[in-house]
Amino acid sequence: MDSCIIDTPLGFAQLTGDAAGISKLTIKDEGIITTIPKTLKSAVHQLQNYFDGSRTAFDLLYNPKGTPFQKKVWKALQQIPYGSTISYMELSKRLGDPKAIRAVANANSKNPLWIIVPCHRVIGSNGNLTGYAGGLHRKEWLLNHETPNPQQSLF
Numbered sequence: 001m002d003s004c005i006i007d008t009p010l011g012f013a014q015l016t017g018d019a020a021g022i023s024k025l026t027i028k029d030e031g032i033i034t035t036i037p038k039t040l041k042s043a044v045h046q047l048q049n050y051f052d053g054s055r056t057a058f059d060l061l062y063n064p065k066g067t068p069f070q071k072k073v074w075k076a077l078q079q080i081p082y083g084s085t086i087s088y089m090e091l092s093k094r095l096g097d098p099k100a101i102r103a104v105a106n107a108n109s110k111n112p113l114w115i116i117v118p119c120h121r122v123i124g125s126n127g128n129l130t131g132y133a134g135g136l137h138r139k140e141w142l143l144n145h146e147t148p149n150p151q152q153s154l155f
Helices: 038-051 068-077 088-094 098-109 136-146
Strands: 002-008 011-018 021-028
Touching: 002 038, 011 038, 068 088, 068 098, 088 098
Parallel strands: none
Antiparallel strands: 002 011, 011 021
16 A cells, blocks of 8 residues: 655645555644655645645545445445535435434544545534534535635625
8 A cells, every 4th residue: 555645724634545546535733744656646636636626526546445335325425516515314315214324424434535535515404514533623624615605704
């Protein structure tokens, strides 16, 4: 497995993967920028484009570790459009089982490719931000970053 650390607006991102695809993306408050292996150059470039606002979707090979159910949930997350949010209940319904809301939320929390597989786009049924592995401040930043037309202050 190849790995590198890059600086992003959310902190230091560590990407892990190989020719079979990206397997993990984690964000840390501290880190040291490292050389980018050839196998991760496209992922790094696409992340940089996402953060500078010129990319709304990722075109990468994915190779995350997870159960078949988790992978099904993560695939469904990729169908949530940029700038949109859905509730955990809606995600459960899209997966065909509204009663699986806790299992869906748990699989969402185990997403090893957050940002790339947009688990941040899932919110509570009441519209509130709920748990996020990277911290709610990062989830809020990502959702604000993806808001196509943020409302301007009148004062």
